[in-house]
Amino acid sequence: MLSETGGIREELLKRFIESGERERLQEIMRTKLHTSGWQDRVKDKCQKIVHENADGIEKLTVDDIAEEVTPFARSSVPEDIKAEILEDIRAFIFRALPETDN
Amino acid sequence: MKIKSEGSGGSGPGNADKKVPNPAYDELLHFYEGKIAALRHARDALETAKPAMTPPTTPPANGSDRGGSQQQDNQRCRALLALELLTELIDDMTMGVVFDTHFEAKQGISVCANCSTSGSDMCECLNCQRSFPAARFASHMDKCMGLSSRRTATRR
Numbered sequence: 001m002l003s004e005t006g007g008i009r010e011e012l013l014k015r016f017i018e019s020g021e022r023e024r025l026q027e028i029m030r031t032k033l034h035t036s037g038w039q040d041r042v043k044d045k046c047q048k049i050v051h052e053n054a055d056g057i058e059k060l061t062v063d064d065i066a067e068e069v070t071p072f073a074r075s076s077v078p079e080d081i082k083a084e085i086l087e088d089i090r091a092f093i094f095r096a097l098p099e100t101d102n
Numbered sequence: 103m104k105i106k107s108e109g110s111g112g113s114g115p116g117n118a119d120k121k122v123p124n125p126a127y128d129e130l131l132h133f134y135e136g137k138i139a140a141l142r143h144a145r146d147a148l149e150t151a152k153p154a155m156t157p158p159t160t161p162p163a164n165g166s167d168r169g170g171s172q173q174q175d176n177q178r179c180r181a182l183l184a185l186e187l188l189t190e191l192i193d194d195m196t197m198g199v200v201f202d203t204h205f206e207a208k209q210g211i212s213v214c215a216n217c218s219t220s221g222s223d224m225c226e227c228l229n230c231q232r233s234f235p236a237a238r239f240a241s242h243m244d245k246c247m248g249l250s251s252r253r254t255a256t257r258r
Contacts, residue, residue, distance in 0.1 A: 009183065012183070013187075016187065022187075022191075025191065026191055026194065026195075029191055029192075029195070030195060033195060039195075039199060042196060042199045043199050043202075043203060046199055046200055046203035046204075047203055050203060050204075050207045057207060057208075057210070057211060058211055060204070060207065061204075062197075062200055062201060062204050065200045065203065065204055066196070066197060066200045069196060069199075069200060070193065070196060073192065073193075073195075073196040073199075074189065074192055074193075074196075077192055079141060079144050080137070080140035080141055080143070080144050082144070082188065083140075083143065083144030083147050083148065084140075084144075085188055085191065086147070086151075086184055086185070086188050087147055089184045089187050089188055090151075090180070090181070090184045093180050093183060093184055094180070097180070
């Protein structure tokens, strides 16, 4: 029922966190990303952003850096890691919301 | 990429008979074959998910087959939700790095609690008359005066 997806969505997000599944997947992903060099790449890019804004550094906010680095960070995740974690998430969703025919 | 190998990966007809095992080559081969398998797996998973993630191009005719398109909507919502959760995880990790970098950057503009000189005020070196920001003044004097590390310090 599309009209119910608001409530179901909230419920699912809550269960994702409370069951510990989110934390479990985050730890797995953290290790994989670190091994693949992703964290170093993102750190590099962040430092480049800081140097580009060296003259206005007092006004540089966390949001400024985040806004500029997020597209790079998202696209820089290796495809196999993305697919692996995505599969685990989809499995969790299927367990939480069994397929119904209504 | 040329790898020096007498073994199975060797080039040239002369090496065809030699089967000297090359562990480095085998290890690399195994590693990259694993990578290829993982990428194939990822591609297959994404192909499976594609129909659920693409929005319908034509609207349903006149309420016919409501059950089917409802099912498709559910599938699509699930797939989009999964993608959203994944993106959240990635963004969380990104913010960790952003906070660390931001913190380090702000260290350079710290201000002394005692005498309130800013970290970016310039100080002139007594030895070489060059100017440095206060935060990096001490480490320059260290090298310039030659008191602690005497690697290339010359006496003036």
